[in-house]
Each structure stands twice: as structure tokens, then as C-alpha cells.
Amino acid sequence: MADPIHQFKIKELVPLELFETNISYTNSSLFMSLAIFFITILLLLSIKNKSLIPSRFQSISEIFYEFIANMVNDNIGDKGRKFFPLIFTLFTFLLFGNMLGMLPYSFTFTSHIIVTFVLAMFIFFLVTLLGIFIHGFKFFGLFVPKGVPMLMLPLMIPIEIISYLSRPISLSVRLFANMMAGHTMLKIFAGFIVPLGIFGIAPLMVDVALTALEVLIAFLQAYVFTILTCLYLNEAINLH
Amino acid sequence: MKKKLKDFNKRLGNLKRLNSKIKKQKNKDFKDFGTYLKSGIELVSAVIVALFIGLFLDNYFQSKPVFLFIFLILGFAAGIINVFRSVKKLGFEVGFKKKNDKLH
Numbered sequence: 061m062a063d064p065i066h067q068f069k070i071k072e073l074v075p076l077e078l079f080e081t082n083i084s085y086t087n088s089s090l091f092m093s094l095a096i097f098f099i100t101i102l103l104l105l106s107i108k109n110k111s112l113i114p115s116r117f118q119s120i121s122e123i124f125y126e127f128i129a130n131m132v133n134d135n136i137g138d139k140g141r142k143f144f145p146l147i148f149t150l151f152t153f154l155l156f157g158n159m160l161g162m163l164p165y166s167f168t169f170t171s172h173i174i175v176t177f178v179l180a181m182f183i184f185f186l187v188t189l190l191g192i193f194i195h196g197f198k199f200f201g202l203f204v205p206k207g208v209p210m211l212m213l214p215l216m217i218p219i220e221i222i223s224y225l226s227r228p229i230s231l232s233v234r235l236f237a238n239m240m241a242g243h244t245m246l247k248i249f250a251g252f253i254v255p256l257g258i259f260g261i262a263p264l265m266v267d268v269a270l271t272a273l274e275v276l277i278a279f280l281q282a283y284v285f286t287i288l289t290c291l292y293l294n295e296a297i298n299l300h
Numbered sequence: 301m302k303k304k305l306k307d308f309n310k311r312l313g314n315l316k317r318l319n320s321k322i323k324k325q326k327n328k329d330f331k332d333f334g335t336y337l338k339s340g341i342e343l344v345s346a347v348i349v350a351l352f353i354g355l356f357l358d359n360y361f362q363s364k365p366v367f368l369f370i371f372l373i374l375g376f377a378a379g380i381i382n383v384f385r386s387v388k389k390l391g392f393e394v395g396f397k398k399k400n401d402k403l404h
Contacts (some may be wrong), residue, residue: 215374222350222371222378230345230382237341 064247066259066273067238068171069119088169095156095169124152128286135290139297150179151286158239158278170281171239173232182233191296199299235281249262342382350375 074085102297114122128148132140154170161168169175191199204213230257249267253260354371358364 212318218371218374219378219381221354222346222375223382225353226342226346226349226378229348230341233345234341 063245063249067167067243067247070172087167088172088175091157091160091167091169092153095153095160098160099152099156124148127151128218130289131287135287136294136297140293142292142294147286147290150289151282154179154235154282154285155279158282159275161239161243162275162278168243170235170238171243173236176232176236177228180228183231183292184228187292187296190293191299194297195299199296202295202299227292231285235285238277239280242270242277246270246274339383341384342386343379346379346382347372347375350378 071087072084073090074081074086076082076084102117103121106115106117106137108117109115110118125148126142126152132144132147136143157168158171160166161171190203203217205220208216217225246267249263249270252263253267256263345401351368354368354375357367357371361367
């Protein structure tokens, strides 16, 4: 049977080394480049012939734009407009990464925890530094929950700090685990199809259904990642 | 003729309102789906963070299981609070509260 974990193997396409650190161009990097390439192509095609009645490509990018603009507006408000490019980039990058992974023979770079963890850590530091930069020392008032008696504070503050520090982990593990579990499951069911002969129709049907579910998950996880980024940014910008 | 047009307009308006209602409901369901998906990991991630803090402090002060114990218990509490918050729709995580909400 085919090895279900094999699809996540990192292959060095162009071996490179800098100061004894391996910085090879791998299949993961290839698919990240491809994601960015496709996003760029899509957006360039959409602005080629600007018109009031949008062409197909223009419609696609308008949908993307409105989706993110609404998300930023609903969650952060007016002050969040500065962060639109960041949110847009994050969403399209994750979405294309997840969706490219759905194609046969492709590689899903979001199924590696280091990729998602770096993204989550970047957002974590951005939000923390932004909060300190905007609100100064007041930002740490985040760790003091409202309506808690003084006596409980020594207990509550560490709990709040742990809860705050757990954000990048929950953010990254959620995306990584969903993508990896989904792709492993697809592969396991696919591995049963040929050995079962005529009865292979059953795992094949499961795989068809799972593929549909995976497309939904791919979109949903990109959405959840970005909306949580929006919420964190909102908290740092509009400290209650 | 005019009567017919009026009738048609009325029916169209009703349908349109119904449609937008359904759309809104769908949107809401979709957003909720994301919340349910994430609550499991909330519980675990706080414990993981607490575990690392505990191990690090123990390593630093050479006091093997003391800080690990304390922080694991705090970590469980933080995990429960995380899940509680996300389920209660108070918002998502730390400190995220609605404006008029006094309860934590």
C-alpha cells in the first residue's frame, strides 16, 4: 500500500548552503513560489482591461477584495484599513497554498507546522508590538480581566498570560493539523481502491466525498486564520 | 394590467426578502462552523504553552517538578477559559469582550 505520509516529504530541488545553514530550494518553496505566481497572474489579468462591467478575472478579484474589505471593516473598523494589504496577502497566500495542495501530485506547504508556525509567530509579534506601540504600558491591561476581585488577580494574571501565549500555537496547529490530517486520510482511502478490486468502489466513493470536504476545509482554514488575525489586530488597535 | 404588475411586484419583493434572510442565516452558520472547529485545539495549546514555561523555569532554577506542576494546573485553567470564551461567543480569546459585558 502507498505510504500516506510520503506526500509530505521535503525534497531538495536546488541544494544551497549559506554559512553552514541549509537554505535549499525545496518542493515546499516551489509551491510557495507557485502560489505567489498564480496570485500575481490572477490579479494582473484582472486589471488588464478595467471596465464597469467586469470580465471574469476582474469579477474574481473583486470578490476577493470585497470579501477581505468586509472582513477588515467588520472586525477592526476604520483604523484597520492600513492592514488591508497584510490581511489580503495572508488570505490569498494561505488559500492558494491550501487549494494548490488539492491538485494531484502537488505539495501542500501549509501541511508543515514550521510554515504555519512562522506565520502565526509573525502575527503574534506584530500584534504585541503594535499594541505596545499604540497603547504603551496600558496594553498590558489586557491581562487583567474586568470584574475580577483583587484577591484572585495573582491567579488570573498568569492564566491570562498563558492564554495569550497559546494563541500562536492554536493558530498554527489548527491550520497544520487540518491540512495534514485531511491529506493523510485521502491517501489512506486511495490506497485501498486498487487492492480491493471490484469492492474498491466503496473507498473511491469515500475519496470523492472527502475531496469535496477537503476543498471546504482548505477554504475554511484560510478564512479562520485570517479572521483570527483580524480579531487580534482589532484587540491591539482598539484596546477596550 | 396594472393590478397584475402590482401583484407581481409584491410577490417578487417577498421572495427577495426571503432570499436575503436565508443568505444571512447561511452566512451565520458558516461563521459558527469555524468556531466549532477551533475549540478543541484551544484546550490543548494552552497546556502546551504552560508545559514549556514550566520546564523552562525548572531548568533555570534547578527545581525540577515544582514549576511544572504549578504551570500545568494554570495551563489547564487557561485552556478551559479559552474554550469557555470561544463557546460563549464572548469573542474569541484573551480579553476580547463585548462593550457592555460585565461578566467575564
